[in-house]
Amino acid sequence: LQTAEYPSTLFKETSKFVKIKPVRDLKLSNAPDYISSPNSKLHALLWPGSLQNVLVTKKPWSCATKDAMITFINHLHTTYPEINVILQPDVAEEVYQDFLTTANNDPNRPHMLYSGTTDEITSKADLLVTLGGDGTILHGVSMFKSQVPPVLAFSLGTLGFLLPFDFKEHKEIFNKVLNSRAKCLHRTRLECHVIKKNDGESSVIHAMNDIFLHRGSSPHLTNLDIFVDGEFLTRTIADGVVFSSPTGSTAYSLSAGGSIVSPLIPSILLTPICPRSLSFRPLILPHSSHIKIRVCSKMNEKTGNNSVNISVDGVAQNDLEVGDEIHIVNEVGTIYIDGTQVPPSKKLADETLPNSTSKQRAGIYCIAKSENDWIKGINDLLGFNSGFRFTRRKQDN
Amino acid sequence: LQTAEYPSTLFKETSKFVKIKPVRDLKLSNAPDYISSPNSKLHALLWPGSLQNVLVTKKPWSCATKDAMITFINHLHTTYPEINVILQPDVAEEVYQDFLTTANNDPNRPHMLYSGTTDEITSKADLLVTLGGDGTILHGVSMFKSQVPPVLAFSLGTLGFLLPFDFKEHKEIFNKVLNSRAKCLHRTRLECHVIKKNDGESSVIHAMNDIFLHRGSSPHLTNLDIFVDGEFLTRTIADGVVFSSPTGSTAYSLSAGGSIVSPLIPSILLTPICPRSLSFRPLILPHSSHIKIRVCSKMNEKTGNNSVNISVDGVAQNDLEVGDEIHIVNEVGTIYIDGTQVPPSKKLADETLPNSTSKQRAGIYCIAKSENDWIKGINDLLGFNSGFRFTRRKQDN
Amino acid sequence: LQTAEYPSTLFKETSKFVKIKPVRDLKLSNAPDYISSPNSKLHALLWPGSLQNVLVTKKPWSCATKDAMITFINHLHTTYPEINVILQPDVAEEVYQDFLTTANNDPNRPHMLYSGTTDEITSKADLLVTLGGDGTILHGVSMFKSQVPPVLAFSLGTLGFLLPFDFKEHKEIFNKVLNSRAKCLHRTRLECHVIKKNDGESSVIHAMNDIFLHRGSSPHLTNLDIFVDGEFLTRTIADGVVFSSPTGSTAYSLSAGGSIVSPLIPSILLTPICPRSLSFRPLILPHSSHIKIRVCSKMNEKTGNNSVNISVDGVAQNDLEVGDEIHIVNEVGTIYIDGTQVPPSKKLADETLPNSTSKQRAGIYCIAKSENDWIKGINDLLGFNSGFRFTRRKQDN
Amino acid sequence: LQTAEYPSTLFKETSKFVKIKPVRDLKLSNAPDYISSPNSKLHALLWPGSLQNVLVTKKPWSCATKDAMITFINHLHTTYPEINVILQPDVAEEVYQDFLTTANNDPNRPHMLYSGTTDEITSKADLLVTLGGDGTILHGVSMFKSQVPPVLAFSLGTLGFLLPFDFKEHKEIFNKVLNSRAKCLHRTRLECHVIKKNDGESSVIHAMNDIFLHRGSSPHLTNLDIFVDGEFLTRTIADGVVFSSPTGSTAYSLSAGGSIVSPLIPSILLTPICPRSLSFRPLILPHSSHIKIRVCSKMNEKTGNNSVNISVDGVAQNDLEVGDEIHIVNEVGTIYIDGTQVPPSKKLADETLPNSTSKQRAGIYCIAKSENDWIKGINDLLGFNSGFRFTRRKQDN
Numbered sequence A, B, C, D: 001l002q003t004a005e006y007p008s009t010l011f012k013e014t015s016k017f018v019k020i021k022p023v024r025d026l027k028l029s030n031a032p033d034y035i036s037s038p039n040s041k042l043h044a045l046l047w048p049g050s051l052q053n054v055l056v057t058k059k060p061w062s063c064a065t066k067d068a069m070i071t072f073i074n075h076l077h078t079t080y081p082e083i084n085v086i087l088q089p090d091v092a093e094e095v096y097q098d099f100l101t102t103a104n105n106d107p108n109r110p111h112m113l114y115s116g117t118t119d120e121i122t123s124k125a126d127l128l129v130t131l132g133g134d135g136t137i138l139h140g141v142s143m144f145k146s147q148v149p150p151v152l153a154f155s156l157g158t159l160g161f162l163l164p165f166d167f168k169e170h171k172e173i174f175n176k177v178l179n180s181r182a183k184c185l186h187r188t189r190l191e192c193h194v195i196k197k198n199d200g201e202s203s204v205i206h207a208m209n210d211i212f213l214h215r216g217s218s219p220h221l222t223n224l225d226i227f228v229d230g231e232f233l234t235r236t237i238a239d240g241v242v243f244s245s246p247t248g249s250t251a252y253s254l255s256a257g258g259s260i261v262s263p264l265i266p267s268i269l270l271t272p273i274c275p276r277s278l279s280f281r282p283l284i285l286p287h288s289s290h291i292k293i294r295v296c297s298k299m300n301e302k303t304g305n306n307s308v309n310i311s312v313d314g315v316a317q318n319d320l321e322v323g324d325e326i327h328i329v330n331e332v333g334t335i336y337i338d339g340t341q342v343p344p345s346k347k348l349a350d351e352t353l354p355n356s357t358s359k360q361r362a363g364i365y366c367i368a369k370s371e372n373d374w375i376k377g378i379n380d381l382l383g384f385n386s387g388f389r390f391t392r393r394k395q396d397n
């Protein structure tokens, strides 16, 4: 999925106005500290060194986001010449073309853009800036295999639930971030381990929102056995099931009937999708749970198609077959009751030990506008508890 | 509500077979340690000193529970003569009568029962044993103003969701508890502060399950303004609203459409009861939230009744009137963002400071049967995700 | 509840500008014909004779409605001198005072107002006009024991779901009604028969919206056995249960989780209120069903209060006790499968036979604005399927 | 989908024990009368002529159903030699093989089986007998383009919601049917008209359960505009939407959160599947509604896949593209308010006029066991309102 490699021409084209340079020349990324305080649910973002390398991503195929990106890079280059701007190769090329023709260019101060493979990029970025919708954050964050830098997300045109800032505010908020005057909301991610029956290999994917299994285009129900901490929980006969982080509680889980869960509550949501049962109420499981799902054969399906769709943060993965297993844990720390755990080989080398509940940097620190962005979001964006038009509805009495 | 005082005759009647003695003669209660381990979600219960004073409560007006109580006390007196049995005054009298006539009594070893005021009783009990239904735990626990001893709950006849043990197991499990071989599930409670408009006083009540506000017998909808952390959340026009601990997620909140939340997730559930809105989805708020509810005047109600029912763990409290306020926090630690908090005078003197997130002994430690009592409970007792009869439903494929 | 009698002074006060006269002097009411057509879901309202007596009701204690009423009566008296205006006694007195002091009065054409007992009033009214909210229709209609005249309902200030017309349109629409150019939506009502255990008597009440049984202020759940067509359907352990007409599907039933049912579908909705069950899905029963509910004793309630609240269209009735029965049918025709039926004595004398499915005049004909008032209502008033703010939502693509 | 044609060898193979003959040699089908009565919700099934041609269908690839079919045909041939047994070609061949080897065969009375094209078969069948699950009825009925003969459905092994009879009862109930002593439940179907944007042609399919549109394997939400009677109802942004008959209210619609609707209530259910809205409550529309759905382009999908899955009674149809339209009506009679209607060419020639509400034979008459099969079904098969294990639940008090 991730086309790690860039076209061989990437660093070849040169102009006196703009240059693309290898990101590997930059210094390694520089992690900030996150300081909590007794009167705040947020964490102060503090740069012990200094913020140097900024990765900017955008929603693809959108004019609005390209214009904003040009504006944003111009602002950085003009106001903070010491900051390095990193772009993904395709974005770098797109932006390169634009800077060639932009009016007020100065050959004495050409625009420097840094790019390279995904691994190179993610090892250098101190800050992730996203321009677009919720999907742009999901995609930006998914580039990072382990630790994710702080995320500064702007909405452009259409609003988004995960986007606290309007692009109009970019100068002011970037200045705050640079000067360690910003605050972060800590969001935890899920880890999804896929273990194919006929395959020694297994793979790990992180989900900011959710992992869902679904019948897809097959008109036949999925049959999934779900185990929690080694104990059989239930057999799901349904369109499918969503496992969601609290962040994802306002995404697919909400559409499927789940509750709205504050991102501050570390937990794993299990929400069925159209179950053949009257009594399948959504569950909120502890973040420390170890969940295993086994794909069973469909009913009434002797000959046919038994494969099950799986998507992580809305990105389709390879279909699952009968006997395949998914293991889901929250990255902030699992308690493996029976000692057995997701095999260590299955965990990424650079991740901390599973049973330590205090992984200092697991999760994503998202720069927040206020303590209660979430309350504003569910009211203003989701239309939570909208009154009927004919019922009085004012705050005062 | 709590008739703290006992009849003056309580300690007067004496028989050679059974005696009721003042509980105040016993030593002060002896708190156990609760030890967590990396491979368990439960806490090992460890008596640094020794378990001496056992408070036994029962469901009122039930023959079954009286017989069980006699059996249980007999077992303690016979097998563990060093253990003191504490009973509430009315239960003590009821049991007293029974021991007078029980067959194999021994005048050399009369039954000793300890009793006294609620305050005296709760200051002495090392362990709370309940015999009855879920209501018996709720009631037993509500006797304790601040710290609650570990709870050993038996079901009798009818099962209960909070009752891991069948009374048949009482000998075995009591022995385990005594010998520090039992494990506990930690449940957190809500604190409800009632602030009457025309009343300097305010009062605090703890809820193991929930606090609910309701229109009661008035056919008119309640209007309640809800604030979280000082921010206006929503106006509720509804039958009412339930604020529930995760423990209470399977009680009223479930009936009102809430999700099932593991007791291991510290949080506060906000579930509307029959709201006049299509979009009032249940919310799961962080345990650190400070929730304020203000009673507003009802619509279309110029002259009439504006009072709102309030119940804590199913026990009706005095009605609320327009302008009255309720503050709800989780006892495990609130983050008061704006510094303003539930006024200290409103907190019980013996409780720890509100902003400390590590109140060591807040909450209730309930002796558990296994790591996954909760999964068994939702499957076996609530019938979670029951399949349709005509769909195959076996664990294996 | 209905204070049928008027104060003895009602017809005594006389002024040259306004007079209150006995309604019994008017001619008996004059029923219109309702004509259906193949291209309409509505019924054309046709006066074979002429519309003469108009009953106008209003929301009590509201200035806005009194002003509108004066305006409306003035309009009728000025433009249609042959039309008689009927008012309930208390409204007549209220309006009387106003006409005494109104500016442009003409002693040659004093305002005539007709009033009398409820029975007298309802036997004379050709048309019911309501000014106020949904409750004003519910209340106006409830005055009529059997056949209800066509209803013309205006909203004033606050909108209402059952109110197609804004008061601003009153001249135009009244003219249409008078000239047989209006169309009606046919709404069916439920009949509720209350049979008290210790009481030979039984009583019948009609419900335009719904009948609900509820625990009220008792914190204990109701236990209700529900039978359909003589067959046991289910035992409800819950706050209560609502039986609703399709008209009432947007009232309490909606708040309790029921579906939105078009008023054109004759049926009876059974919606539980906070049931202790994961699998109590709302049911839509055929209009021909004969439903019986029996009040059972509450659980855990040896001594106490077992009474159950019952309300019809939001008006509280006398509480029910263990053993009392409610029978509910839709007035448009029940099929009594086993021959046994609600005893004939229990039916009002002037009603048609129960098994005839073609009761010509059962139900309420409400003057409608368009074929699709209902679609407008659920969108504009209830906010049906409101999109999230950040999702594009235009009709076109 | 329907392989109308049979293999050329079908009638060639001959044995002295069993013969397959062309179904076209039989007399045309013989429709029964359905008589309603004032004390029943069912219709008495009366053969004015006599029942002669019985079409027997079965669940494919199932041993259990083949054995039952052999048993059933043997019973018919032995007990009712005048009855002709009709089978679909592939079933005929399967059964043929079995009769060759069955023990007690009699060359003097060879087994006669009739078969042919689907059109030939459906024009001759007086009665449809199905052996299998709910899917077997759905499939059997879907063979009939217009009028469907009465359906006698047996469950085998696994139960089904639409299957009143256990196969053990086949002798008794068949005898009742033959002798006009059976009763039928009348179920209405939906008609689905597919109008492809780039295609003059349109097609009609009947649905006993439901028609659903779904995103299928695309992870992106569908955008569908829904119109009722020419009026814009809503834009659905969701996984999809189900339009269901009352019969289908216990199928997909139930899983998606819909109410349970008695099959006696002619109506069309609109139930969203995982909508991106908090306020999309399921709707019950009048049976007379004319519903139009237009496929819109997906959000955020400039380049990609915009196709939408459509299934009728669980059978996948050709995908829909942006601009395609679906029209849905209930076959018992639509009121086309604005005169415009599903173009006549789009209706099957042999169907009655759309605006006549009294299509005598529309819908499916299903032989029923009792007046209240439905109540038994929702209790015994769906586990409706299952009590919690710890709540007393007996019918008596």
Ligand SMILES: NC(=O)C1=CN([C@@H]2O[C@H](COP(=O)(O)OP(=O)(O)OC[C@H]3O[C@@H](n4cnc5c(N)ncnc54)[C@H](O)[C@@H]3O)[C@@H](O)[C@H]2O)C=CC1
Residues within 6 Å of the ligand: A133, A134, A135, A136, A138, A160, A161, A162, A209, A210, A247, A248, A249, A250, A251, A252, A253, A255, A256, A312, A313, A314, C390, C391, D219, D220, D221, D238, D239, D273, D274, D275, D276, D299, D300
């Ligand atoms: N029926 C449904 O509701 C479905 C929802 N999804 C969700 O879409 C997500 C992927 O998002 P995109 O790539 O933008 O796909 P997308 O372009 O299909 O849009 C999904 C919608 O969900 C919104 N969204 C995403 N994350 C959210 C969150 N945490 N809270 C509130 N709204 C959120 C987006 O703004 C967008 O409106 C998946 O993680 C899954 O949760 C996926 C399939 C079906």
Ligand SMILES: NC(=O)C1=CN([C@@H]2O[C@H](COP(=O)(O)OP(=O)(O)OC[C@H]3O[C@@H](n4cnc5c(N)ncnc54)[C@H](O)[C@@H]3O)[C@@H](O)[C@H]2O)C=CC1
Residues within 6 Å of the ligand: B133, B134, B135, B136, B138, B160, B161, B162, B209, B210, B247, B248, B249, B250, B251, B252, B253, B255, B256, B312, B313, B314, B315, C219, C220, C221, C238, C239, C273, C274, C275, C276, C299, C300, D390, D391
């Ligand atoms: N419609 C409803 O569901 C209502 C529920 N309640 C609940 O009743 C509770 C008080 O319980 P009781 O004194 O026993 O009253 P009760 O005797 O009226 O019984 C309530 C029922 O809830 C069960 N229950 C109690 N706590 C539970 C829990 N945490 N999880 C699962 N089931 C539980 C009990 O076993 C009993 O069956 C309140 O805290 C409130 O949550 C109160 C009123 C209405």
Ligand SMILES: NC(=O)C1=CN([C@@H]2O[C@H](COP(=O)(O)OP(=O)(O)OC[C@H]3O[C@@H](n4cnc5c(N)ncnc54)[C@H](O)[C@@H]3O)[C@@H](O)[C@H]2O)C=CC1
Residues within 6 Å of the ligand: A390, A391, B219, B220, B221, B238, B239, B273, B274, B275, B276, B299, B300, C133, C134, C135, C136, C138, C160, C161, C162, C209, C210, C247, C248, C249, C250, C251, C252, C253, C255, C256, C312, C313, C314
């Ligand atoms: N939690 C709830 O939703 C409750 C609802 N009710 C409903 O209130 C009705 C009585 O109404 P009021 O006398 O006005 O009482 P009310 O003054 O308490 O107001 C009830 C609200 O329901 C609205 N309403 C009434 N009938 C409606 C309908 N058919 N469709 C949509 N909205 C409707 C009214 O406009 C008003 O906003 C009862 O028939 C019952 O259905 C009664 C108690 C609780």
Ligand SMILES: NC(=O)C1=CN([C@@H]2O[C@H](COP(=O)(O)OP(=O)(O)OC[C@H]3O[C@@H](n4cnc5c(N)ncnc54)[C@H](O)[C@@H]3O)[C@@H](O)[C@H]2O)C=CC1
Residues within 6 Å of the ligand: A219, A220, A221, A238, A239, A273, A274, A275, A276, A299, A300, B390, B391, D133, D134, D135, D136, D138, D160, D161, D162, D209, D210, D247, D248, D249, D250, D251, D252, D253, D255, D256, D312, D313, D314
């Ligand atoms: N998530 C879900 O619930 C889904 C349900 N379906 C339903 O499956 C139906 C097709 O059925 P099959 O061919 O048997 O497919 P299938 O073999 O996939 O089984 C669907 C299940 O639904 C049951 N069912 C079918 N009609 C029913 C009814 N009217 N009431 C209650 N249960 C019923 C069947 O017995 C079976 O258990 C479709 O009409 C659709 O309603 C289709 C896709 C997903």
